[in-house]
Amino acid sequence: MRRLRILSAGMAAAALLTACTTLPTNTEPQALRSFEPQVVEQSDLGPEEGQEPDLLLRDFYTASAHPTQDYQAARSFLTPEAAERWNPSESVLVVDRIDLVTQPGSTVGQHSFSVRGAVVGRLAAGGSYEPENGVYEATIEMVRENGEWRISALPAGVVLERTELRNQFQPHRVFFTAPSGQALISDRRWIYSGQQGLDTALITLMMEGPSPVLAPAVDPLLPPEATFAGIVDGAYQFTGFTDVDVEARRLFSAQLVWTLAVANIPEPYTVLVDGVPLSPGYERLTTDDFADFNPLINTNAIIPLFALTDGVVRRVADEQVLPVEGELGSLENIESVDITADGEVAAVQKNGIGPDSSVLLAGTLEGGLDEALRAETISRPTFEVDSRSQWVVVDGDTIVRVVYSGPSGEFSRSTVDSSELDGLEGDISVLRLSHSGARVAMIINGRVHVGVVQRVGPADKRIVNVRELAPQLGGTALSLDWQPDGSLLVGTSTPETPIWRAEQDGSAVTSLPSGNITAPVVAVAATPSMIYLTDANAVLQLPGTGGDNVFWREVAGLQGVRSALVAAY
Known part of the structure; x- marks a missing residue:
């Protein structure tokens, strides 16, 4: 599990209060200072004449969001000696907000401030955002020179409020x-x-x-x-x-x-x-x-929709529910299903209880389905970019990759190396591959985790760089899926905030309008123009553009029916 990282600083250095690993050095986003002659200069970011020390310190943190000319604007808030010593490239931390408190012993010519903030992330090399959880604590020394307050000692690195990251x-x-x-x-x-x-x-x-x-x-x-x-x-x-x-x-x-x-x-x-x-x-x-x-999905494109209702799969089109062609349309007791835009199908059928009670069936909409795997429990399948390959979770803890061989008509199975998950408690209840197949999102014990898929051989895959994406959701997550823009849609059991959007890099986790949703949200899906969810009562939809809509409408053709929608990409 990710451990709490606490950062503290004295007058001129920063160090961790806990025994966790330190933030790496030289983490300034490289894109910030490249090609400086082409950067728009900010001329109004320096200190104001006669400014009080607390206001000047806040303006310093605002100016620190402008990296032009080696942070020239921010350096103007420092004494000449401090400006020469300060190394902003040590790290770029992002905090929820910055709190300032004057320390005892301050005088008319010298002030010490305790600076504190909840660390939510950092900008690493190349401007990539990496989520962090911890507390930033630092001591800032200020002196009065020639009637003006200036910062005389501060830790290395840059600290940005989350709002400044988004603004600048x-x-x-x-x-x-x-x-x-x-x-x-x-x-x-x-x-x-x-x-x-x-x-x-x-x-x-x-x-x-x-x-x-x-x-x-x-x-x-x-x-x-x-x-x-x-x-x-x-x-x-x-x-x-x-x-x-x-x-x-x-x-x-x-x-x-x-x-x-x-x-x-x-x-x-x-x-x-x-x-x-x-x-x-x-x-x-x-x-x-x-x-x-093309990595973009046309917002006007028609994405085929399917509904799984009472163990039967049906097509949703023209505001009505239609039968599905092929063998899939005649099957019952379907627990979960995934369908691609070119008609590839993977479905889990449940028959009773026991070691082999769940069956993974794979094939096409127009053709038949063949048995690919049996187990006591099998999660909803998820396809790779090559729709002949799919992943499932067997019995809650083993991730299996199933590949259909066209010439032989047989399925090969291999276990995905998920050893990085060994320190996480609980079963994997949901597993979804991104549209590019490079990332995987999982719900483990109600918490959202994401990882990167590494190919270690022609048929061997490994999940690496696993991290919790939305820790503020706690253990409330029940459903998730990738949206066309690469973000995640997450359904939870929380009545106040039942549906969330999480950015791919973890830089933002935002609750979506709850309106008339009745938790729990047990299924989610998305197209370029619409978001779908299944709550305690029905299948609901909301335009993906958001706008002023706060109430979710029932899906035409499925009014009063509790189904799980599948968007076929």
Whole structure:
């Protein structure tokens, strides 16, 4: 389990109060200080004349959210000696809020403040957000020089209030290709809003590689000598691609194009490698050239919906419930089901109790279903990007990967290495793979955990970098699923806040309108335009755009019926 991390600081240093590991050094987001000539200068962030010490200290923390010119604005609040000593790159902590209390013994010429805040996360190298739980405590010394208060001693590192992170930084997605070469994996990064040349910052981050948390899910695509050389006459220039083959160039182009396009940087993109086009015929790249890698789901796209009601699967369309074709539509006692956009099906059928009472059936909507696995309990299946492969939890603690072999018509089974979960108590009640297959979300003993999927062999997978995503939910989580934008939808047993949205990187966990929801929320699903849940009474929906809607409506065709909806991607 994640242990409480408590950070304290004396006059000029920070140290942990507990025996937990310290925050790593040199964790300043690299995107914040790159290409400084292109950053918009802030001229009104310095101290005000005659400012009281407590107000000046608060303004210092506000100015610390602006990293331009090596935190020049924040340094203006320090004495010259302290400004020279202060090392802001030690760490970038994010706290819920900053509380200041004057310490005893302060005089008209000297003040000491105790600074305290609940640590909720930190910005690591490259602007990636990493959740933390702990308490920040520091002592700040201030002196009066020439009638003006200035900070004379403070710990190394930067401390940001969560509101300042959101006000001064923007999350962007940098894309990397999955080892299968079939999908793009998003890596969420926070970049300073005053940073001009956003395309340059994003490409620099992309060339530096994935964040440490995501790295195990990404295979190296380019050699170390591959370098971004900047923008010349509107063309993105790269060097060191001599040994990069055609397929690697194609995958690199896909991640480059979609990284820029998702950040709303206008296409087409002229890309030159060692002075020539990246590939013959690809002088100017557009998203149309790499449509198969599109990480965005069209908000107007029609996502097939299915409902599991009283053990029977039905299709939901045109405000009515219709029979499902194939063998699936004739089966009863279905406990859970997952269905892909191309019609692949995985369903768990329950027949009585006992060691082999649950059966995993796999096949297609149009064809038949075959038995893939038997156990006492089997969780709801979840598909990889390759829909021939699916994961389930057997008997609450063993994660099994089931792969269908087309030529032989047989299923192979392997156990996913989940040894990183060994320290967590309780069964895995829910398991969901992300749309890219690079991440996995789980509910373990009512708590939400996420991990990264590492491929350790052709048929072997391992779950690594496991962390609790929304600790404030405690042990109340009952259901979860990934949303199209990469965030998580979480249903709970809490009457006051039954439904939550959790960002992929843990930077925010937000309760959604509870309106007329009656807890518990036992099932959730989402399309690009709508959120669905099953509460104690019915299946409800709310537009994903939110707006002024606070009340959830019953799903047309399922009024008065308690079902679990499945969105087929």
